[in-house]
Amino acid sequence: MTTQFSVSGIELELFRYPSKQESNLQAWDAADEHLIKYLIDNEQASVNTAVVNDSFGALSAALLSIDPSWPLTFETDAKTSLLGASQNLSHNHLSQESVTWVNSRDEFPRGFELVLMKLPKNLNYFSHQLNRLSHVLPAGTRVLIGAKAKSINKSLLETIEKNLGTASASLTWKKTRVITCISDGKARALPKATIWSVPEFKLQISNLSNVFAANKLDIGARIMLDNMPKGNFKSIVDLGCGNGILGLHAKQVFPEAYIHFIDDSEMAVASAKENWALNQLDNPALVGEQATFAWDDCLTNMSEGFRPDLVLCNPPFHQGEAITDHIAWQMFLDAFRRLKNGGILHVVGNRHLAYHVKLQRIFKNCTTVASNGKFVILQAQKISKKAQEPEIDSSTETDAPHPQSALYGKPKA
Missing domain, CATH: 3.40.50.150 (Vaccinia Virus protein VP39)
Known part of the structure; x- marks a missing residue:
């Protein structure tokens, strides 16, 4: 470099x-x-x-x-x-x-x-x-x-x-x-947020101009929404939250959970916060705030005592004009560091990105939850508090097997 x-x-x-x-x-x-x-x-x-x-x-x-x-x-x-x-x-x-x-x-x-x-x-x-x-x-x-x-x-x-x-x-x-x-010195009107609905999940979504999936549900999020993890989760992170669609639905599925929305984009965090309020998802049985919103670099600056039991993640594979998977690496590593023992990382990604290789190297386990012709949902569990953080060498990423490998399973019709 x-x-x-x-x-x-x-x-x-x-x-x-x-x-x-x-x-x-x-x-x-x-x-x-x-x-x-x-x-x-x-x-x-x-x-x-x-x-x-x-x-x-x-x-x-x-x-x-x-x-x-x-x-x-x-x-x-x-x-x-x-x-x-x-x-x-x-x-x-x-x-x-x-x-x-x-x-x-x-x-x-x-x-x-x-x-x-x-x-x-x-x-x-x-x-x-x-x-x-x-x-x-x-x-x-x-x-x-x-x-x-x-x-x-x-x-x-x-x-x-x-x-x-x-x-x-x-x-x-x-x-x-x-x-x-x-x-020319002429002030133009600022654009308003785009608002659209996801009727099957009874959600209204508001997107500011620099937020991914400007006016419809992207297909990666779609398969994730249809395949939420099983468990009794109380602290959930929507990592790289975008407009917050995954965290919003997580609150619907796990009404006793506290949701933490985190994104590198300030507009994304603002959109997620607006969408939380727009959909009125606070559980009246719980006391205090039930969602937090952080403009941050992955989980870098979360407090040491922050230990979620579920991280939902739809990683970007570009940064500006650059095509890169280093953001996914960081997200997976941060999740490994922060999850409590037994906690789960639930990931969706394009099949060709071979995220199962990264997750296997970091967590020492990886399970295919669902897949179709383009996307795969993978799950990894933090199985030991004393697990040693892996040494990551990006030069070995070319060792990834073909995305149609046995770990992914056959695409669903």
Whole structure:
């Protein structure tokens, strides 16, 4: 994994978050490099700047290495991005005193003279971000958007113009381009949450713009809802909760349980909280709060005494534009560390991802609960308090058997 960022005389050592993750991915891409090169080539002065979608702080660190007092507002929906940026600034001995940290729903400060932005994968969320910026940017403010050249087309430029102002793209460099948008100073209406129903489970779902499965139940969640685990569970985690659909149904199935919703996306956590209230799932027989909502990096920062007896998990296999399984590794390891003795991890995933190999290595057991042509539900149990944490070497992941192996069973018709 490359950690040395070197562009136009700027030298930094940058890590993804957490820095010891099982991933060979680097903490920046060529679009980050292009944006910094563009600023230096154009002799950009240090002005009040918003930095949006800066995955692990490469843009922010580069600006602060140019001028340690460069005034920055760092906006992100991902907790790992916020933590990663802070980690990289500290690692490179860059002060954070001039940095303001905001999430995707906080009110933007005013007075920006420049915006640096990376194009997110979710274009609905991108439009939402442009709408947010339209409320605070004076006419004439430059917004520089870094993206892969193949992602930039006439439709994207029209989207930017519709939601913020006129836009044009630079020449290609390292297969990336920089889009320059000039704010027109007109505030756009912010999009409302999308609301849809799951009638068979008597649930109403509200989704904010950066939450997976924007307007319908995804098929991975569907098979999970149809195959909830058996047991008498009292403390349940919906890990990577998204809109909270798994945790909501878990409360229906286990009305005496306390549900903990956790996600890296602040919008996801907000949606899950809204959906808990929308569906009125509190059990009147129980005292106190029956659900908690955490914007966090998996189970990293839960208290040491936190010991759930069930973790439900539908792991993502991408982070931004990167296709990766290191998030699933972390989720499974965190579940192993946190579950009480006898506790269960209940996982759904695409068959080809071979999650049974990971679970077998971590928990030393894995059972197939259900499967169809595309998805499989797996269950692993923590069988000993004294179990030694496995040594995970991602280089051996290619040892995984074919997904049609005996452990998965035959697909159901």
